[in-house]
Amino acid sequence: MFLSEKIKRKLSFSQPLEAVPAKELNFNHVHLYYWKPLDGSQNFGDHLSKVVVSKVLADRNHLLEEETKKQRTMLGIGSVIHFAKDNDVIWGSGVNGKVDVSEHTFSTLDVRAVRGPLTRQFLQNRGIPVPEVYGDPALLLPHIFPGRFRKDPQKRFVVVPNLHDLKIVKTLRLENVISPILGWNTCVEEILKAEFVIASSLHGLIIAEAYGIPACYIRFTQTENLFKYNDYLMGTGRGEVEFATSVDEALEMGGMAAPQFDAGRLLDAFPIDLWEK
Incomplete structure (x- = not known):
């Protein structure tokens, strides 16, 4: 029996499978929110949220994409x-100083730690209980990836721009620049090749300090x-950050x-507990 033309068209593989858009999971799960550039690239500092949360979960025999008792949203690394929306879970996130107070529309959050x-x-002023547990989760890399990344000083300094x-x-044509849109592991590896890190990228500073490399904040613009x-x-x-405005000044200031x-x-x-049934 010959298939009808209509059925043949339905069975055709002329359309690439990857053209079908990915759908949200159709069961209760924990959605990890982290910032992504609109152009589809990756900003390594923000992407570290997925890396760190995934590894901490794996070490405890869980995964991000698994069914949970309740649908929740969690925010980790990043400003x-x-x-956040009401009842979202905060673990190590921070406030973005560029964002107006009115854009924070939540009235209640489940806060476990903040940056x-x-x-x-800021959150306590809005009546939200916040434990005194601090730290950007990117600081955990040496602890959750023991032996994976090691200091390998090959350069006097590197520059990690925001x-x-x-x-x-x-335009400045600086030496030893590490682009923050490289893969997260490449950024970490390249940072660890430096004796000194000069960064306007917050996570350039954080990764350096996590591995004991002296670092200095450089302020190229007033954007951040x-x-x-x-x-x-x-x-x-x-205390409050001190910054350089040039590589030479940063080298003089030190870490x-x-x-x-x-x-x-x-x-x-x-x-x-969000994953445990």
Whole structure:
């Protein structure tokens, strides 16, 4: 029996399978929100949220894409709290100083840890309970990937620009620039090849300090609000950030004081209960 033309068309593979858009999971799960550039690229610091959360879960015999008792949204790494909705779970996120207070539309959050005390104060001022557990989860990389990444000093310094500084850095023709849109593992590996890290990327600074490499904040433009840098520094036992405005000045200034960070407290605050039935 011959198939009808209509059925033949339905069975045709002339349309590529990858053209079918991916759909949201059709069962209760924990959605991890993290910021992504609109052009489809990856900003390594924000993408580390997925990397860190996935690894912490795997170490506890869970995965992101599994059925859970309730549908929840979790926010990890990044200045993304203004994207949160009521009852979302916060683990290490921070406030974005560029975003107006009115854009924070939530009235209640389930906060397990925040990036630093400035974010904690912001949320407490809105009547939201926040434990005094600080730290950007990217600081956990040496603890959750033991032996995976090692310091391999090959360069006197590297420069890690914030995503918004990429264009201006290209015009300056600086040496040893690490683009934040490279793969997350490549960014980490390249940072660890430096004796000194000069960065306007917050996570350029964080990865350097996580592995004991001295780092200095360089301010190429006024685009980024100082809030997130101060929040991170204060959350790791230091004061307000000081910055250089050129590579030469950064080299002269040297690295910031070493961070004080309790990896165990941040890991203990991880919301594993969201996955446990």
